[in-house]
Amino acid sequence: MGNILLYDTTLRDGTQAEDISFQVEDKVRIAKRLDELGIDYIEGGWPGSNPKDITFFQAIKKETLTTSKIAAFGSTRRARITPAEDNNIQMLIEAAPDTVTIFGKTWDFHVREALRISLEENLELINDSLVYLKERVGEVIYDAEHFFDGYKSNPEYALQSLQAAAAADVDCIVLCDTNGGTLPHEFPVIMAAVQKAISTPLGIHAHNDNGCAIANSLMAVHLGATHVQGTLNGFGERCGNADLCSIIPALNLKMGKECLGAGRLATLRSASRYIYELANLTPNKHQPYVGNSAFAHKGGVHVSAIERHPETYEHIRPEAVGNRTRILISDLSGRANILAKAEECGIELDSKDPVTLEILEDIKDMENQGFQFEGAEASFELLMLKSMGKLKQYFSVTAFRVIDTLRESDKAPVSEATIRVKVGGKVEHTAADGNGPVNALDFAMRKALVNFYPQIADVKLLDYKVRVLPANQGTDSVIRVLVESGDHDQRWGTVGVSTNVIDASYQALADALIYKLYKDNH
Known part of the structure; x- marks a missing residue:
């Protein structure tokens, strides 16, 4: 089994999502929960961009973390000044994190149009920024921004930018699909070219603009990446970042890649819900692995099958990630749904009991009238109890x-x-x-x-x-x-x-x- 390092950027990239804003106290609480989950790196923010992030790095020092390293994020130095003169780089050092991550330009289009400097000058500022930080910080990670777009535009220059970072002896180089437009089948050729050009450990940072962030992250690991960046619940700008809630169980349960500690995978759903709560967002019920509907069964044939063998309609055991099988009640329900739901509620029903068929007929009739029990399981339980004569009239x-x-x-x-x-x-x-x-x-x-x-x-x-x-x-x-x-x-x-x-x-x-x-x- 290979060990994969998990790098969570919920507290920075995640906060760039529409409708999400965390106070410093929220960020500290989230960091502590991510530490309990077993995340290797927690990116706390960009100290040079706003006072809130500076306050977070001061506050997190007062906490005792058992697993996670705290990373500070920033950029390479600005053009025409030295790293020692660059305020953003100095603030990264002053924040005193365990790890510093900075990004640089790999796409020649960005170098010319955004930085407005020569391609050679961009290579210099990547290298000397990283050399400067590496001499002063214990661990330095380089995020190659827009790497995949850059490689498609000018592969030779994109690889030269990685070589400039590798020459600074950084600890990891992360290939970023910043615009989220790369497809999984493009990875093998590109990753092979990177591995031929440099020997530095590789990471992946994928955005979800084409819906492939999770797939791209897993493909990168399959091809040799040992460091995966993402956010819990996929929070992030535009369509979001790669969702660690899907990546983590896929690595653990399907790819034989070790991440998190023993017994921690079963806390994944509760960690996901915790962060939704602090973000003041309703959890996505259809989210893979951790969503309420991830292991919910509605059709009677499905329910009958999973009662015998859960593997018939469940790709993993839901308890592995802290979730559970749910039986939904609707006009598609068969007798197996009613029996399974009754058992879940602690109510004993016999499959041959006329009450079971009566409940089934009542449900179908009520749903024809407009009732829906999928989101109203308490009403369904009361319906069963009334049919059995077991519900007291409280008022x-x-x-x-x-x-x-x-x-x-x-x-x-x-x-x-x-x-x-x-x-x-x-x-x-x-x-x-x-x-x-x-x-x-x-x-x-x-x-x-x-x-x-x-x-x-x-x-x-x-x-x-x-x-x-x-x-x-x-x-x-x-x-x-x-x-x-x-x-x-x-x-x-x-x-x-x-x-x-x-x-x-x-x-x-x-x-x-x-x-x-x-x-x-x-």
């Missing part, structure tokens, strides 16, 4: 009313909900204001129930989605509402369907509270 809503009142033309309407709830022999009649009619109804229902069930106060509404079905019927359409709720320990989804958006919302909100009460008692 009943005997009446509710929601009023929107426009009091001033230039201000939003005021929403008020009143509700009558019966628990046992007691009736609670209450009202609440809210930010919109659904919010008012949610508040009123909780207010009416909290005296009977104090744990209701722990439930938070995390997400609320409305879909019009079918859209071509305009205001006469059926409405589906999906609600995601959570407490201190878990999250769950519920669904409601009606021609009235308030009624559909009520169904989903009521299911969410009933599910909480059921789980707390079982």
